[in-house]
Amino acid sequence: MKKFQIPRASGHSSRPSPSDTETVDPLVTLAMLGRGWRVILAALALALVAAGLYLTMLATPRYVARATVILDTHRTEVVDFNGVVDGIRGDADELNSEVEVLRSRGLLNRVVEALDLVQDPEFNPRLASPSWLDRGLSLLRPARPDASPQQIRDATTTALIDALKVRNLPSSYVFEIAVTSEDPAKAARIADTIAQLYIRNQIEVKFEATETATSWLTERVGMLKQELETAEGRVKTFNTQSPLISATALGALEVQLKDIRDRLSRIRHERDARETYLGALSEAQGAGDKRAAAADPALDRIAPDDQAGFDARFAALVAQAEADLLRAEDQIAALETSEVALQGQISRQGEDMIELQQLSREAEASRMLYEFFLNRLKETSAQNGIQQADARILSQAVIPDHPASPRRGLVLGLAAAIGIVAGIALVAARELRNTAFRTARELEAASHTLVMGQIPLLRAHARPEMLRFLLNSPGSPAMEAVRNLRTSLMLANVDAPPRVILTTSALPGEGKTTTAIALAVNLAASGKAVLLVEGDLRRHTLGEYFPGLARGAGLASVLSGQVELEEAVQHDAESGLSLLIGDESTANGADLFASATYRHFLEEARGHYDHVIIDTPPVLIVPDARIQAQAADAVLFAVRWNATTQGQLDEALRMFETVNRPVTGLVLTQVDMAKMRRYAQDRSDLRYGSYAAYGAAE
Known part of the structure; x- marks a missing residue:
């Protein structure tokens, strides 16, 4: 019997999988979503109900209060003194540093003390009533030991750090202090307290630095004063124990030494001439030689036949030459002695002058250093009580009217998105799991019949x-x-x-x-x-x-x-x-x-x-x-x-x-x-x- 039948391959192929197709038909996808609209709608409704329960029963409204402070880089000085602590220049590194100061544990510890947040269950979880979940978990884990006061304080500060956000507004010197709390008034109070204590902390830091500098300068000025007095005493003692020493007296001695040296040179020249003259007289033998050597007019006037008179006069000239030579030698010896003595005196006075100048310079340096530190001490002492903060409060926190979280629109929107996605996933999973046949085309493609x-x-x-x-x-x-x-x-x-x-x-x-x-x-x-x-x-x-x-x-x-x-x-x-x-x-x-x-x-x-x-x-x-x-x-x-x-x-x-x-x-x-x-x-x-x-x- 002839049969009309679609040829069938050996074995039955399964329904085409997504991997067997190159593209996904959007119409098929839309049709699948249309078939599963009830599931998607149910998932959406369930997600919205869950979000509503979360917003009304589980979520705790939290409010955010914001205070702002601004760095004052152009400060007016009460007195024109250099401060002990430099002001803020306002560069990026300093701005980031100030952000960390505002978030620092040291500053927030003071906020905890000022507002007694240790007694606030919001920031001290140990005071809050445990939830049913915490009670259940406590049965499974060992009991915690009692915390010390310091541990409780540290935990409270940590909770405050978690609730605080500080940021530097772009392209400005303004810092925003944002505090999140369950109580809007509390959030504003904490934000204002942080700003106030931040300003006070800047003044206290400068005051402490000034006090420390004043104390150190006072001690240093006392030491410098003692050093100055010691240096001046050494100068005075040296002047007392040494002869009058001055540059003028030393110059006069040097002039006197030069005069002695000039005279000594002249006398030595005369002595050499007299020695030559006496030698010439001693070497002359005849009357003519004696007349030429003596070169004496009186000797030349004596008649040649007056030998006795000639010899007497020549002898007198020799005796006179010897006497003049001896006198010149004596003068040279005396001048040399005076030269040596005067040189020694000049040398001693020069050394004394150098030592005196050294002592004087040391005393002068001590005086200048003492006067500098003394003036700085007076300036620093004058700054006590007039320190200015580098920042000021730009605006105080305003008590918020509406909670910042949970954001109902965002939660509901997110829940709706999750519900729709979950519904689509359920529909897709149902479609993928379902291998039944819904159209003749599917049935023929799967069975080849x-x-x-x-x-x-x-x-x-x-x-x-x-x-x-x-x-x-x-x-x-x-x-x-x-x-x-x-x-x-x-x-x-x-x-x-x-x-x-x-x-x-x-x-x-x-x-x-x-x-x-x-x-x-x-x-x-x-x-x-x-x-x-x-x-x-x-x-x-x-x-x-x-x-x-x-x-x-x-x-x-x-x-x-x-x-x-x-x-x-x-x-x-x-x-x-x-x-x-x-x-x-x-x-x-x-x-x-x-x-x-x-x-x-x-x-x-x-x-x-x-x-x-x-x-x-x-x-x-x-x-x-x-x-x-x-x-x-x-x-x-x-x-x-x-x-x-x-x-x-x-x-x-x-x-x-x-x-x-x-x-x-x-x-x-x-x-x-x-x-x-x-x-x-x-x-x-x-x-x-x-x-x-x-x-x-x-």
Whole structure:
């Protein structure tokens, strides 16, 4: 028999994963979010409720008060003295340093003392009542030892540091002091106190520095005074013990020494001349030589014949020359003695002068240093009490009207965002976990088998009501879908339309029986003789759809030869169907369907009816359907919409392939038409197969 069927690859491919696709269709994503709007809305509502509970019951409103101080780099000096502590220049390093001073533990310790924050439970957690969570944790951890007063104070200061933020406003000398507290008035009070103590601290630092400098200068001036007095005493003692020493007297001695040296040089020259003269006189022998050597006019006037007078005069000249030479020698000796004495005196006075000058310079240096420190001491002492701070309060803190945290808008916005994201994540997770089928396109892509029809969900509370609906609503979307299924099935093989049609499914409750009854009713309505066979010998549900059927011989009785086919078949006048119900049998159903009797039964049924529709048990439960399918012309496999999973479908189709009898087509049953529109990827999905008829009607 020729079958019209989409080729199937070996093995069943699973639904395409995100990694198998190169891009994500935004329309598909939007459709998925649209389908899960209830989940997203529920997550959003839950998040907003949680945020509301947090804001109203758990969150503690906290207020921020801000005070500002400004550095005064151009200060007016009361007196024009150089301060002991330099003012602030205002460069980046100093601005950052002042920020740290404002946040320093030393300054905040004083704030804790001034405001007695140790007694405030907000800053001293040991005073606060423990929460239920803390009580529970205290049972699990060892008890803490009692804290010392210093530890409590340090913990309070740490809490204040955590509540404080100090920043330098950009491009300015202004510092903002922001304090966070549960009490707005307390926050403003703490901010103002920090600013005031910061200003006071600057004055105290300068005052302490001035006091320290004054004390040191006083001590240093006393020491310098003693050193000056000692130096001046040494000068005075030296002047007392030494002769009068001055530069003038020393200059006079040097002039006197020069005069002596000049006289000594002259006398030595005269002595040398007299020695030469005396030598010439002594060497002269004759009268002429003596006259020439003596060069004396008186000697030249003596007559040559007056020898006695000549000799007397020559002797007198020799004696006079010797006397003059001796006198010159005496003068030279005296002058040399005076020169030596005067040189010694000048040398001694020069050394004394140098020592005196050294002592005088030392005394003068001590005097200058003493006077400098004394003046600095007076300036520093004059600065006591007139110190100015390098900063001033620009604006005091204002008590805030509204809490800074929690920010209700931000919390609610964040909660809404978290709720939406969580809802989207839940929807995405649900979509990823769900391997059921929602469109014919998905079903065909996953099974590689033709989807011949899509049967909508029948809103019937009982099985007889469903039969009434099929009979009384021939123009309903459901019956239009059944007619499309019949058309697809009959046209699957135009040359030999199927007469024995078998319906089955993977598991119970997937719409195979409803599909069999609807198809049988539709065929009967078209004037065909139809035999509806209940091929499930274990569960007898066909009678629930047809309450008027008598419980008696059925399919098992016919196959066992107990009754003839005509005797077992019952007729339903309203639907025009012939029905062969299932009955109890001691024989195994699989053995009965595998026997030649079953094939003979079908041949006999073909001779009496145009179509034989067999409703078989689920494939994954019992093997009956696979055995009965061997003698059927067509096998319709029911797949419940959004319920039958990929794994169940793959396993059921594989089991048919193991007996070399693939199914003819799939039927998507119990389709929720309203929801299916949300799962459709495009408009073609809405017109796919038989959905167009009842989809348009809806």
